[in-house]
Amino acid sequence: MQLTSRLERAIGKLYNAFHDGTLNPECCxxxxxxxxxxxxxxxxxxSDAHGSVVLNYVGLVNQKFGKRISGYTPLELLQTEAAFLKGCGYSLPLNYKSIKPKDPTxxxxxxxxxxxAIEYLCALDGIENVMDYKSMFQFEVNSPKMELQPV
Structure with missing residues (x-):
């Protein structure tokens, strides 16, 4: 499976943040x-609220002019963040009334x-979800359907 360069960079940054302990859903x-x-x-x-997928004036201008940040359009970034926050258990957009997980970190x-978030990023690039481990366990007549690449 060939990843796009923007997806590979994004996954690398998220991987490092997760393992370094620097990932925090409530900090922009x-x-x-x-x-x-x-x-x-x-x-x-x-946007006007963390977790919102509605572009504000600044977002709309940047979207219309084709601005990309780290390879992603403004709308793609907002939708990625919304997927991440929903996956963490938040109700969106974030505010003092939002449902939040007991331990957000x-x-x-x-x-x-x-x-x-990674499922959404993969879908953006038309790539099979790299986090989907279910395919590794599929088999046909006592042999796996998928061969793992040696590390």
């Missing part, structure tokens, strides 16, 4: 999109969010 610098955008918060000015919560 350290959430999924914050990490994809090199821990900057420039993407947060594209637990590895289990973050892993669930990353699975949702």
């Amino acid at each position: 610098n350290h959430c999924a999109v914050g990490n994809i955008c090199d821990n900057t918060d420039s993407w947060k000015y594209l 637990s590895k289990e919560t973050l892993f669930n969010g990353l699975c949702a």
Whole structure:
């Protein structure tokens, strides 16, 4: 399976953030999109609320002019963040009334969010979900359908 360069970079950044303990869904610098955008918060000015998939004026202008941040359009970034937050267990958009997970930075919560975000990023590039492990366990007449590549 060949990944696009933007997807490979995004997954690498998310992987590092997850294992370094720097992934935080409630911080715009350290959430999924914050990490994809090199821990900057420039993407947060594209909408009026964290977790919203509605572009504001700044977002619309950037979208219409074809602006890309880390290879993604403003709308793609907002949708990636929404997938991540929903996967973590948040109701969107985030505000003081939002449903939140009990432990937003637990590895289990973050892993669930990353699975949702990466599934969305793969779909954007028309690539089979790299997080889908189910295909590894499919078999035909006592032999696996899929061969794992040696590491």
